[in-house]
Amino acid sequence: MNWRNLIRDLHILTVLFLMMGGGALSQAKANETEARPADWPEFVLSSEAKEAGIDGKFQLGMSVSAKGKASNIRFFGGPMWPCGAKEPGEVEDVRRAVRQYFETAVFHPATKNGKPRSSEVQITFSLSKRFTDARDSKAIEENLKKGLFPSLVEVIDIHRFAEEVPQQLSRIRDSPSSRITQIQVLVDENGKVLSAGGFRAAPIFMQAGRSLACSAKFKPLTFRNTPLKMSGILTFELY
Numbered sequence: 001m002n003w004r005n006l007i008r009d010l011h012i013l014t015v016l017f018l019m020m021g022g023g024a025l026s027q028a029k030a031n032e033t034e035a036r037p038a039d040w041p042e043f044v045l046s047s048e049a050k051e052a053g054i055d056g057k058f059q060l061g062m063s064v065s066a067k068g069k070a071s072n073i074r075f076f077g078g079p080m081w082p083c084g085a086k087e088p089g090e091v092e093d094v095r096r097a098v099r100q101y102f103e104t105a106v107f108h109p110a111t112k113n114g115k116p117r118s119s120e121v122q123i124t125f126s127l128s129k130r131f132t133d134a135r136d137s138k139a140i141e142e143n144l145k146k147g148l149f150p151s152l153v154e155v156i157d158i159h160r161f162a163e164e165v166p167q168q169l170s171r172i173r174d175s176p177s178s179r180i181t182q183i184q185v186l187v188d189e190n191g192k193v194l195s196a197g198g199f200r201a202a203p204i205f206m207q208a209g210r211s212l213a214c215s216a217k218f219k220p221l222t223f224r225n226t227p228l229k230m231s232g233i234l235t236f237e238l239y
Contacts (some may be wrong), residue, residue, distance in 0.1 A: 011057075011163060014210065031088070031112065031113050032110070032111065032113075032115075033110055033111045034110050034119065034121070034184050035064040035068070035107045035109055035110045035119050035121050036107065036108050036110065037105070037106075037107060037108070038068060038105075038106040038107055038108045039106050039192045040105050040106070041058055042099055042129075043097075043125075043127065045127055045128060046090070046093065046094075046097070047096070048090050048093070049088075049093065049094050051089045052081060052088035052090045052091075053081050053082040053085070053088075053195060054079050054080070054081050054088065054090055054091060054094055054127070055079065055080060055127050055128050055130065055131065055186075055195070056078060056079050056080035056126075056127060056131060056184050056186070056197050056199075056201065056231075057078065057109070057124055057125060057126040057127065057131050057184060058075070058076065058077035058078025058079060058125060058197065058198060058199050058200070059076040059077055059122055059123065059124050059125070059199060059200045060073060060074060060075055060076060060098070060102070060122070060123050060125055061074040061076060061120065061121070061122050061123075062074065062121060062123070063101060063116050063118065063119070063120055063121075064107045064109055064118065064119050064120075065109065065120055066109050066116040066117050066118050066151075067109065067116070068106055068107040068108060068109045068116075069103075069106075069107070070102045070105060070107065071103070073098075073099050073102050073103065075095060075098075076122075076198075076199075076200045076201070077182070077197065077198030077199045077200045077201050077206065078095075078125075078127075078197050078198055078199065079091060079094055079095075079127055079183075080184055080185075080186065080195045080196055080197025081195060081197060082194060082195050083194060083195060083196055083214035083220050084214070087117070088170075091115045094127070098125065098127075106225065108170070114221050130151065130152055131152070131154070131231065133150070133152070134150070134152040134153055134154040134231055135154040138229065140153060144223065149226055149228060150228065151229065152186075152228075152230065152231060153221060153228050153229070153230045153231075154230070154231050154232060154234040155221070155230050155231070156232065156233075157232070158185065158187070158218070158230065158231075158232025158233065158234065159232075159234065159235075160218070160231075161187075161191075161218045161219045161221065161230070162216060162218055163191065163217045163218060163219055164215075164216060164217040179202075179205070179237050180236075180237055181198070181200075181201040181202070181205045181206065181208075181209035181234065181235070181236045181237070182198070182199040182200040182201060182209075182233050182234070182236075183196055183197065183201065183206075183209045183210055183212075183213040183233065183234045183235075183236070184196065184197055184198075184199040184200060184230065184231060184232070184233055184234075184237050185197055185213050185214075185216065185232060185233075186202060186231050187221075187229065187230050187231065187232075187233055188222075188229055189220055189228060189229060190220055190225035190227070191217055191218035191219055192217070193213060193214050193215075193216055193217075193218070194203075194216075196210045196214050197210060197211040200212065200234050204220075209234075209236050213234050213236075216229075216234065
């Protein structure tokens, strides 16, 4: 596989803000802006969460007031933890910590005609610098030129590395929830899924999707015959 093509496919987004039901900032009307980060400290996972193997990224939704304060924080997924393990108790601790983090975070509020306004936003949030760096394609490419290999690479279309990915999930009838389930996976140098967690999934489908993602198998990602760890999002449709 052409490494440059792969680099172009990496996620280079850091924190993605979208107006609920609206378009991206570049598509917004000229007299409107969207909420964006103001002064955010680094989020730090607890030592207990790290020991439990919790990490990854996921999506959240929240309301941001005209004063730049977040409320009504909603988890659409996450976090990830090792395959073959029961959900650690630290998962809820991490969610509480993330909620507290955003409740104290400061935003530049959305504006209309130059005046601040409240808005709804969606955010893709990484729990650690490792997963933030994994999608920094420019830095990865520069380091590769120096012979420095990344500890983790995020691949936007990880399905193309799949050798075996279950396509049929457990039947959950009469659910009003969205059936599209997105699961983040961490894949080792041999193509084995080490960890998985919901990136964006309805709660009723998240555990089923995670179990199937953990059973997937991938072709190893290599560069100059050196195998690399990779992460990405598997998308399933439950029925």
